[in-house]
Amino acid sequence: MINVLFAAKTERWNTYETPLRTAFAEQDLEVDLRTEFPPEDVDYIVYAPNGDLHDFTPFTRCKAVLNLWAGVEDVVGNQTLSQPLARMVDYGLTQGMVEWVTGHTLRHHLGMDQHILGQDGEWRSFVPPLAEDRRVTILGLGTLGLACAKALIGLGFPVTGWSRTAKDIEGITCLNGPDGLREAVSTADVLILLLPNTAATENTVDSQALADMPEGAFIINPGRGPLIDDDALLMALDSGHIAHATLDVFRIEPLPADHPYWSHPRVTVTPHIASETRPSSASRVIAENIRRGQSGEPFLHLVDRGAGY
Numbered sequence: 025m026i027n028v029l030f031a032a033k034t035e036r037w038n039t040y041e042t043p044l045r046t047a048f049a050e051q052d053l054e055v056d057l058r059t060e061f062p063p064e065d066v067d068y069i070v071y072a073p074n075g076d077l078h079d080f081t082p083f084t085r086c087k088a089v090l091n092l093w094a095g096v097e098d099v100v101g102n103q104t105l106s107q108p109l110a111r112m113v114d115y116g117l118t119q120g121m122v123e124w125v126t127g128h129t130l131r132h133h134l135g136m137d138q139h140i141l142g143q144d145g146e147w148r149s150f151v152p153p154l155a156e157d158r159r160v161t162i163l164g165l166g167t168l169g170l171a172c173a174k175a176l177i178g179l180g181f182p183v184t185g186w187s188r189t190a191k192d193i194e195g196i197t198c199l200n201g202p203d204g205l206r207e208a209v210s211t212a213d214v215l216i217l218l219l220p221n222t223a224a225t226e227n228t229v230d231s232q233a234l235a236d237m238p239e240g241a242f243i244i245n246p247g248r249g250p251l252i253d254d255d256a257l258l259m260a261l262d263s264g265h266i267a268h269a270t271l272d273v274f275r276i277e278p279l280p281a282d283h284p285y286w287s288h289p290r291v292t293v294t295p296h297i298a299s300e301t302r303p304s305s306a307s308r309v310i311a312e313n314i315r316r317g318q319s320g321e322p323f324l325h326l327v328d329r330g331a332g333y
């Protein structure tokens with residue numbers, strides 16, 4: 025019997041219990057899945073950082089902590105964590121992000137707001153350029169950034185990507201490093217942020233990066249709030265240098281009711297819904313990792329604790 029502790033908020037248990045049991049059965053894993061165990065009996069922890077578990081020290085035989093979310097910033101620095109940490113890479117999560125990013129990119133590209141908000145009886149002729157004439161840059165070329173890049177390329181957008189390590193991906197102008205960032209933002213008619221929240225990525229979009237962006241560019245941030253210097257962005261929006269920012273993630277969530285983003289005419293706030301881990305597909309990822317752990321195979325999607333993601 026494999027003892028799996030589900031360590032997340034109660035509402036998550038309600039959502040995940042059945043899909044997890046189904047996924048374990050599909051893998052022929054004999055699992056005792058519970059929300060409580062004596063720590064020394066636990067083989068795996070299915071984890072979300074907003075629950076009550078913060079000290080991993082007593083989980084002496086635990087083979088892996090399997091994070092339910094893609095972002096690991098709330099657990100990766102936990103000094104009590106000696107077990108391997110896997111993040112979530114989930115088909116449903118990726119597909120949801122592709123749809124959200126594509127939708128918001130097309131909204132700005134096609135100028136949909138002008139028609140949706142401007143139904144005032146005046147017949148304005150506004151013809152958007154073709155996608156091939158709108159340059160998109162994606163900061164972060166990992167699971168989500170790459171999937172979004174491929175979808176946008178499929179629609180005809182020229183795509184530049186920026187990552188920590190150098191890459192060579194067909195159809196994408198791949199950049200890395202500080203000079204690469206400068207080039208990446210300076211060619212971004214639409215800038216999409218899909219970086220993790222680490223010490224190295226904080227304020228990637230600062231006043232310099234914003235100044236380097238083309239006049240009238242759009243920013244779409246489904247990554248994490250700290251990637252942007254908020255004050256610098258507000259100044260760039262006020263001046264019109266940045267035409268619009270669609271923001272799904274914030275330094276403080278929920279975004280406080282008096283935050284200037286809520287009322288800014290050039291900002292769209294969405295409440296961290298760009299994409300969700302989908303219980304059925306994510307449970308199969310968890311089950312696959314437990315199967316791997318049991319048969320001595322390497323875990324999927326392990327976090328590099330040093331890099332922080």
Ligand code: NDP
Nearest residue numbers: 094095164165166167168187188189220224246247298299
């Ligand atoms: P990955 O780990 O697969 O990809 C991260 C990418 O960021 C990689 O390309 C990596 O480079 C790059 N990167 C990391 N650090 C740096 C750096 N210092 N400089 C330049 N590039 C860097 O993550 P995912 O694609 O799965 O997810 C990305 C983020 O999306 C998550 O961390 C999370 O914050 C956010 N997210 C938001 C959701 C929402 O609903 N709003 C839902 C899910 C995720 P390299 O390839 O060289 O390693």
